[in-house]
Amino acid sequence: SGLFFCRYTLKTIFNQLTMSGSGIQVDTYVSTAAQNKYEFEWVINNFSVWLEIAGGEQFSAKFPYNTNGKEQWKLIFLPKSQKDETFCSLFLHMVSPLEIQDKLMVTFDFILVDSNSCVIHSVSRTANYAELKAWGRHDFFERNVLLEKVKPADKLCIKCKISTKSEIVNETVQKCLKPLAEPLPSTLSKDLQSLVDSDKFGDVTILIDGHRFLAYKGILSARSVVFAAMFNHELLENLESCITITDVEPDVFKQLLRYIYTDEVASLETIAQKLYTAADKYAITTLKSLCRNHILEKLNWGTAAETLMLAEMHSDHEMKERALEFLSGHETGKVTSTTGWKKMFRTVRYKR
Incomplete structure (x- = not known):
């Protein structure tokens, strides 16, 4: 059986x-x-x-x-x-x-x-x-x-x-499934940073004080309306895919280019005010805001006058109000003895 x-x-x-x-x-x-x-x-x-x-x-x-x-x-x-x-x-x-x-x-x-x-x-x-x-x-x-x-x-x-x-x-x-492995972190910023450092790829050449930067018109135009207008204008430089910039230092422009490609920025401790000026010129508002915050966070009696002058030059009311508020609470002698105050006194006619 x-x-x-x-x-x-x-x-x-x-x-x-x-x-x-x-x-x-x-x-x-x-x-x-x-x-x-x-x-x-x-x-x-x-x-x-x-x-x-x-x-x-x-x-x-x-x-x-x-x-x-x-x-x-x-x-x-x-x-x-x-x-x-x-x-x-x-x-x-x-x-x-x-x-x-x-x-x-x-x-x-x-x-x-x-x-x-x-x-x-x-x-x-x-x-x-x-x-x-x-x-x-x-x-x-x-x-x-x-x-x-x-x-x-x-x-x-x-x-x-x-x-x-x-x-x-x-x-x-009952059984316990192993947790899924975390996705690999994005390498987009790192990959695009390689374009900033490379001298091999690009469709436009930017010349600054003897330095040569290769870039892509499409990326620059997407991030800056000023660059977009520049590339749309039928200038000789544009036809030759070569542009000369005279009012931005090479190190500052490289950081500007880095931000355009990666949305990241470095060296703010040393070039924040210059990068703020470049961001304002090329209408990159997010970078301008990032630089403004850094400048105001580091505001002290030694930089207050230069910050007020920078705000006046770029019609930045927020920066101006913060600088004036800071100045009103400090000893006048300390501020007026700084290089920044003397420079402002010589170059800017200020009215509150």
Whole structure:
């Protein structure tokens, strides 16, 4: 005899995702319909003699053997049917109690086989078994025909195949997925910075005090309306893809170019005011704002006059108000003795 157990997992799975410290916890709710399958063979030698001397109900051994309280069955064979003695009867009897449900869905096959393993007769049925109930057929097979079929070996094998659909088992399975690796950081600024440092690529050349800068018109135009107007104007320099700039120092222009390409800036400690002036000239308002904030954050009695002068030159009211507010709270002597104050006094006529 053989016994095997199979499960059909219903794909009704509910996933609940919750974040944990080490990753994502996945709760999977699994509903499983348990199905048991059994096979049993009852071999009867000298069948004609056995049939003659057998009286009343004949019982097979219980199967499967040693089930530890689970489903167990036996076959009941009647040589003479209680309804028609010319027929044999065969029934499947459940001998184990039902522990969970009131009824059990059972599909079973009866197969009669001769000594040559040829099928004499077979029948299949599905029934809801109540506890200790038996199902089968009173008119399973005609006696005399069966006696002829088993000749000459006079051997009969009764095979029984059973499939039961028992309880639904529900369980929650938890597992923790590893967190996704962080995406690689962007290298856009670094990559574009290489264009600033390179002297190989570009479609326009900018000459400043003997220094040569290669750049791209499209990028400059997208970041500055002044550059856009410059490249749209039909000047000789534009036709030759070469522009000369005379009022910006090379180091300052390189930082301006760096900001245009990468949105980043360096060296503010030393060139903030000059870069502010260049940003204002080329209408790069975000860079101008960045420089203004740096200048005002570093405002002190030594730089206040120069800051006020810078604000006046570029009509920067915010910078002017902050500089005046700072000056009004400091000793006049300290401020008026600075180089910046003297320069402002010589070059700027100021009215509040």
